[in-house]
Amino acid sequence: MDELTALASGFLSAEDSDHRVSLAIGSVVTLDGPMPDFDSLLSNLGERIKTCPRFAHRLRSHAFDHDAPEWVDDVDFDVARHVKRLSLPSPGDEHELHRLVAEVMAWRMDRSRPLWEIWVMEGLRDGRWAMLLKVHSCIAHAVTIAHIVAGLSDEGIHLAPGGQLDSARRGEQCDVRPSASSLNPITWMRGLWHVSKDVSRLASAVFDLLPSSATTPLNGPMTNLRRYSAARVSLDDVHQVCRVFDVTVADVALAALTDSYRAYLIRHGHQPSAESLRTLMPDNASAMLALLPVDDADSVGQLRVVHSRLSRARHAGREIGSAANHVPFPVAAWAMRLLTRLPQHSVAAVVTTASGPREPLHIMGRRVAAVTPVPPIAMQLRSGVAVLSYAGDLFFGILADYAAVPDADELARGIESAVRRLVARSKRRNPTRDRKGLSLVVSA
Structure with a gap:
C-alpha cells in the first residue's frame, strides 16, 4: 500500500506531541431543506464515498519509525461508523452551528479506523441542515477537501477545480503520494x-x-x-x-x-x-x-x-x-x-x-447554500x-x-x-x- 509523505507524517507527529490538539481539517456544508430521510442519505453517501478509496483505508505504523506509516485496507470498514447525526439546539442559528462545529473538531479521531467522519446536523433555522466533513490532515489538505465535497454531490467530482486560489493546477486526487524510503540497503x-x-x-x-x-x-x-x-x-x-x-x-x-x-x-x-x-x-x-x-x-x-x-x-x-x-x-x-x-x-x-466548485452543488436534490472550511x-x-471559494463567494473559516x-x-x-x-x-x-x-x- 501507499506510504505517507514526510509532510503528511509530520501532521501525525504534531498531533502526537500534544494530547490537546486534533489535526483534522473540515468543511461545513450548509444545505436547503428539507433534510432527506437519514437512512436514504446514509446509503447515498456510502455510494459516493467510493470516489475516494482512501476513505476505506486505515493507517499501519512501523515500530521505531523504521519506515513511514502506510495505508492498508480496513477489513471491517462500515460507512455507518463514520456518518453520525446531531441536532442543533434552538434557535438553530449560525452561532449554535459554529459552537457545535468547534466541539466536534476538537475531538480526536480513532487511528485504528479510517480517519474521516461526516456529522449530519439537523435543526438549522429556515428549515436548513448541514453536514460537517471531518478528515485528518494526513489524508487531505484544503484542495482535496474541495474535491471530496464535490464528490459527494449530485454533480460529481468533475466540478471541483482542484487548486490553490492562485494556482492553475488541475486533477488533485484524494490519495497521498507514496514516498520512497524503506529499509532496503540499496535505498x-x-x-x-x-x-x-x-x-x-x-x-x-x-x-x-x-x-x-x-x-x-x-x-x-x-x-x-x-x-x-x-x-x-x-x-x-x-x-x-x-x-x-x-x-x-x-x-x-x-x-x-x-x-x-x-x-x-x-x-x-x-x-x-x-x-x-x-x-x-x-x-x-x-x-x-x-x-x-x-x-x-x-x-x-x-x-x-x-x-x-x-x-x-x-x-x-x-x-x-x-x-x-x-x-x-x-x-x-x-x-x-x-x-x-x-x-x-x-x-x-x-x-x-483553495478553489472550490464555481457552480452551485446539490446533494440528493438539495442545494448546497454554503461551503465553509475548517482549518486545524x-x-x-x-x-x-x-x-475556500464556492459558487461566487469566498468563505473564511x-x-x-x-x-x-x-x-x-x-x-x-x-x-x-x-x-x-x-x-x-x-x-x-x-x-x-x-x-x-x-x-x-x-x-x-
Whole structure:
C-alpha cells in the first residue's frame, strides 16, 4: 500500500506531541431543506464515498519509525461508523452551528479506523441542515477537501477545480503520494548519499524563513476546547480588487486577514510590529511561511506587501517540501517530532487557501447554500484560517483556542470589513497608477 509523505507524517507527529490538539481539517456544508430521510442519505453517501478509496483505508505504523506509516485496507470498514447525526439546539442559528462545529473538531479521531467522519446536523433555522466533513490532515489538505465535497454531490467530482486560489493546477486526487524510503540497503545507501545535502537545504530554508516573531496572544499553550467562526464575501468584489491592483485572490484574502489580525492585536493591547504575525501555509506537498504586514495601517499597502511576500514564500515552500521528502523517513520522523515539541514564537497562525466548485452543488436534490472550511491548529498556534471559494463567494473559516482567542467572531467580521475597504479603495483608484509591474492571476 501507499506510504505517507514526510509532510503528511509530520501532521501525525504534531498531533502526537500534544494530547490537546486534533489535526483534522473540515468543511461545513450548509444545505436547503428539507433534510432527506437519514437512512436514504446514509446509503447515498456510502455510494459516493467510493470516489475516494482512501476513505476505506486505515493507517499501519512501523515500530521505531523504521519506515513511514502506510495505508492498508480496513477489513471491517462500515460507512455507518463514520456518518453520525446531531441536532442543533434552538434557535438553530449560525452561532449554535459554529459552537457545535468547534466541539466536534476538537475531538480526536480513532487511528485504528479510517480517519474521516461526516456529522449530519439537523435543526438549522429556515428549515436548513448541514453536514460537517471531518478528515485528518494526513489524508487531505484544503484542495482535496474541495474535491471530496464535490464528490459527494449530485454533480460529481468533475466540478471541483482542484487548486490553490492562485494556482492553475488541475486533477488533485484524494490519495497521498507514496514516498520512497524503506529499509532496503540499496535505498538506504541512496538516501544517505543525498541526506547531507537535503538536510542542509531543508535547514537553510527553514532558518532563513524563521526569524523570531514578537510574542502575541496568538501563540502559546492551548486548551482542548475550540471556537469557530466564519466570514463570507463576494468573489465579484474580490475580483474588482484584483483587476485594479493586479494581485491574486489569495493576496486579497491574506491582506484581509492582515487587517483583521492587526485590529485584533490592537484590541488586546499589542502594538503590531513587522515581526508580529508570521503565518504557516501548508498543503499536501509543501509548506510556505509568510510574514503578514500587520504593522502597516494602510489596506492597499498591506495588499502590495502581501503580494510580494507570497511570491517569495511559494518558492521557499517548494524547497522545504522537496527536501523533506528526500530525507530517509527515520531521519525525517525524528526531525518532525523534535520540531513539534520545541517551544516556538516564530509562527503565529496557520492559513490554508483553495478553489472550490464555481457552480452551485446539490446533494440528493438539495442545494448546497454554503461551503465553509475548517482549518486545524497545533504547535502552539492558537488560531487558524481556511479560505475556500464556492459558487461566487469566498468563505473564511476560523478555528481558535477557546481560552486564548475569545473574540473569533470579531476576526471574522474584521475580514469582511477589510474586503469592503479594499473594494472602496479600488473604486477610487486609477488602475494605471497602481499596477507597478505586478501580474494578475485569478483562478477562483
